[in-house]
Amino acid sequence: MTEHPPAERFLYTTMGLLRRSDLGMILPHEHIFVDFRTPDQPGYGEADPADVVAAISHRFEEIKARGITAFVECTPTGVGRRADVDLAVSLATGVPVVVPTGSYREPWVTPFVRTADDATLEAWMVRELTERFDEADFRAGWIKLSAGDDAISPLEERILRAAARAAARTGAVIGSHTMRGRVALQQMDIIEDEGYTANRFIWIHTQKETDLGFHDAAVARGAWIEYDHVSRDPDEEVKALILRALDAGHADNLLISHDVGWYDPAKPGGGNQRPYTHLSDVMMPLLRQAGVDEATLKRLTEDNPFLAYARPA
Template sequence: MIYTVRGPIDKTQMGRTLSHEHLDWIFDQNFASRMYFGKQYDEDYNQKIFDKVLPIISGLREAGCQTIVEASPPLGGQNLKLLYDLSFKTNINIIASTGINITKYAYHIFPEKFEEQLAKKWIQDFEEGLDVIDNVCIKPGHIKLLLERGGVNNVDKAMLKAAAIACKATGMSIHCHVLEAEHMPKVMKILEKMEVPPHKFVWAHADYESNREMILEVVKKGYWIGFDTIQAGKYEERKELIDHALEHNYSHQVILSEDYDFYAESKKKDGIERYCAFFNVFVPYCIENGIPQDVIESMIVDNPARFYDI
């Protein structure tokens, strides 16, 4: 089962999927907290963002996209009312998340049983829903984490443990932002100790450093890889990573995306073209340069359907 902002669907209904996008990242944590904890939405603000983002999502629909995974966690301003309205208007599936919903500084104030309390909240988000809009109980479809640069610190360890508890209790996959490949061994050690099934964890932004040696170490243990910064100017490099996945037989463990911010892109003259380029330019580019069409299609249809299936 796939949980979208318009309710659950079967995984066969996901179709072509962008697995890591941001509709509108919000840095104002007070604003984000009012939406998450208080279910309070600013209708004027939402209308402004809706008007700007709608043309991009409509363009993606025309390009063949059927599902978008919102990778902004609650503290990043995940806006369920906006997601619901855009999904309803365009008929594109949008998958919301739970995950980082409090400032990480809270760990230094309440370290005792921090992970248990955090996991309890994430489990509650799944069991009771993040919000109810138009009688639709919106459940999160994954757990989003962002690890800090410079090492896996104590709060990151606690959040990984909380995610492990919530993952095993609900079946939600863990979608974890890690920019520095050297820290993945520590991450995997925590996951292994917490007995997280490897197929329930994706290393988001594995293409950021494109550390092939570490990528192979991760996939050999059964974890997933996100090649999710496929943006203009990077097509050749990302295509070579897909070649690497085929060469080493792990293309079935890879999800693909662009990692743009819809609202930020909407301010650019070529915003729609840039966003739709994944389907209109990158996919044809891969096929023209030797990647079988059925393989690239499987990576954007079958793979996310398996990874996000609960």
């Protein structure tokens, strides 16, 4: 039998497909544009891309100055995804942005996702991953979902199953806003039941689960755990959680980011966009002082984000 080398993987961005060699540090969980009003509210998701560019471009100039080479946008449909806005910000600043297909949880599910049958949901995600977004002419880089804080609703499970089938067809990673460890493990069960693999699952907001045994259990199944509260919780708490994960042997499965930004069309002028610089300016120096070596920091901030989000061409 002839053995074939593994397929090369790429980050799918607003600026095309990028190889690992094209990239340095990547922010794996941030936001450019979010609207937490439900999709049935007047003015939901509405903004002129030029206004968003004007409001948020300086935040992208800040991360460029710190060597950030790519930015993962984590806003799915249901909470105001605007791939056209992401593209405009990216082109204006020169920062590649990775944008998801997929849907947020109830009650933020759009009418299309709520009423589409299973095959249509799957086909929609595959099309956005392989052809183009509904609202912009570039391809989705991954699938973003969510689940209820205490349980997965029947609709959320149906969306997850469609996502797992779409991911199996494309190699995309599935990330989910999930607060409870038992729910995250249930999501992995569903993904595997649909024929995909837990090592292509990102448990977003893992830090919200205070029983660290669930963190260990997720890594044991191959999943990515994500501590995305840098700058939002006290630095010593964030540092301690990262160090504990490293001591537990989770360096190869850990993502760290801020989960900040963003332009909010429900607020005058888009609100106040928080900076994406605390990881570079504060947390990485604190980790160095705690004895984390440069190879591990590179793994956490460069290698892991690429490996998590990249997929074959």
